[in-house]
Amino acid sequence: MIKTEDYMREFVLIFFSQQRVIIWTTVAVFALSAAVAMFWPPTYMVEGSVLVKGKRSMRSPESLENVQLRTVLVDKEDLNSEAEILTSLDVVRLALDNLRQEGQAYAGRDFSEEQIQALAGSIRDGIKTVILPNSNIIEVKLYGKDAGLAQAVLNEVMASYVRRRRDVFNPKGMEEFFAGQVGQFDKGLQEEERRLLSLAEKSGSADAQQEITNNLTLKMELERQLYAARSEWTDRRKFADHISNILTSDGIQFFSFIDNLSIIHLGDQLQQLVVERGQALRVYHPESRQVARIDEQIENLNATLKNEVRTYKEGIESRIRVLEDVATTLEQDIANLESKNLRLYEGHVAHQRVQREMALRSQSFETFSQRLQEARIGSGTEATNLFSISILSWPKTPASPIFPQANKVIPLGLLAGFITGCCLGFLREYFDHTFKRPEDAERYAALPALFSIPLDQ
Incomplete structure (x- = not known):
């Protein structure tokens, strides 16, 4: 991009020079x-809202005590329980059956029990409930491609919720409902416990995390041993090769670098004979009997020394082979530990996932167990439902979809196209290093501009 102080002028020049790219991208x-x-x-969205209100406690006419009346407050757990009832599969199934019987939706089609259950499950998954902050209002939303069908379904679901709640919070019906929910969550918890046992049996460890830690410690020790074995193998291999090179060389070698008592003793004797031969040469002729006798002793002792060195080298070669076997075994053990740790980690991740699911089920189990106890207490007394609900707004057929909205998508598309075109134009200008104006030649090449030819000529 051209660097200059007149940024507005450069911007305008770049805009008009790249206007074709900008315009076509925008279009x-x-x-x-x-x-x-x-x-x-x-895609349409239909929504309704439900208000949950606390009732004022009533004093029994048979009570002789002057009990102060109080209003039961609605807490978050109560609202979550209402939302759970609203989106329960029983409510959705009841609404679906009513829609089919009345011919409002899904009529004239034969469904198997599995298909009805799947349809009810998909409708339930499409219903979203939101508890509005700082209020006792539950907002219910349903998304769908058919506005009329979505409105009819959500309307019947809310109506079925009101009827179902009336049955549920009847002392007897309440107890049966919560007992069924408690049994369902208890069964789910038992299934999750069996999954945990199955994962523990599959991984072969009750505490995968601790076993992974132990395996990592063991792996570090094995890697240290492997490093030591490889280092010793390298040193002994070099030492054995050095001995082999000396054994194949000519001349007399004393092998004083080998730390072996027998070899050191033979080397000292050989060295003494060599010294003795040198002293004899000062007195006798090299071919004399005395010198020949010493040469024979040197040759025999040198052969004995080399045989002893070869035996020593064979011991080193044996140790090298042992080190190779040790290294191979350690590498296999390390690979097995890595593979085992991978399986343990996969089991650990699955174990954590099951534990999270168990925590959610346990929380729901405790909530419905508490409601079951309250229902049983209420069934033995004159207590009635402590909460009441009212439909604040029934679902209505939306006039327009939530997506796509032409008045938002088209202007945003125009703006996005213009911004994208400008970005592409500026990038193209930035990577274009050709001279575009006569003064560019004077500025960057220090050459005078004699004349310019228009591009269209």
Whole structure:
């Protein structure tokens, strides 16, 4: 990009020099956004809201005590329980059956029990509940491609919720409902416990994390031993090769560098004979009997020394082979530990996932167990439902989809296209190092501009 102090002028020049890229990019992105706005299948959202209110406690006419009346407050757990009832599979299944019986939706089609359960599950997954902050209002939303169908489904779900809640919070019905929920969550907890046992049996460890730590410590020790074995193998291999080179060389060698008593003793004797031969040569002729006798002793002792060195070298070679076997065994043990740690880690991750699921199920189990105890207490007294609900707003057919919205998608597409085009234009200008104006030649090449030829000529 051209560096100059007149940024506005440069910006305008770049804009007009790259206007084709900018315009075509803007048009392409705008056309794409327009196609999305016009041809993308619309998604509708229908929503309703439920208000949960606490009731004022009533004093029994048979009570002789002057008990102060109080209003039961609705806490977050109560709202979560209401949301759970609203989105329960029983409520959705009841709403689906009513819709089919009344012919409002899914009528005229034969469904198997598995298909009905799957359809009810998909509807339940599409229902989202949100507890509005600092309020006792539960907002219910359902998304769908058919606005009328979504409105009918959510409307019937909320109506079924009201009927189902009336049955549930009847002392007898309440106790049966919560007992069923408690049994369902208890069964789920037992299944999760069996999964944990199965994972422990599969991994062969009750505490995978501790075993992984122990295996890592053992692996470090094995790697240290492997390093020591390889270092010793390298040193002994070099030492054996050095001995082999000396054994194959000519001349007399004393092998004084070998730390072996027998070899050191033979080497000292050989060295003494060599010294004795040198002293004899000062007195006798090299071919004399005295010198020949010493030469014979030197030759025999040198052969004995080399045989002793070869025996010593064979011991080193044997140790080298042992070190090779040790290194191979250690490498295999390390590989087995790594493979075992990988399996243990996979089991540990699965174990944590099951534990999280168990925590959620346990929390739900405790909540419904508490509600079951309250229901049993209420069934033996004159207590009635402590909470009441009212539908603040029933679902209505939306006038327009939530996506795509042409009045938002098209302007955003136009803006995004223009910004993208400008970015592409500036990038293209930045990587274009050709001279574009006469003064560029004077500024960067220090050459005068004689004349310029228009591009279209």
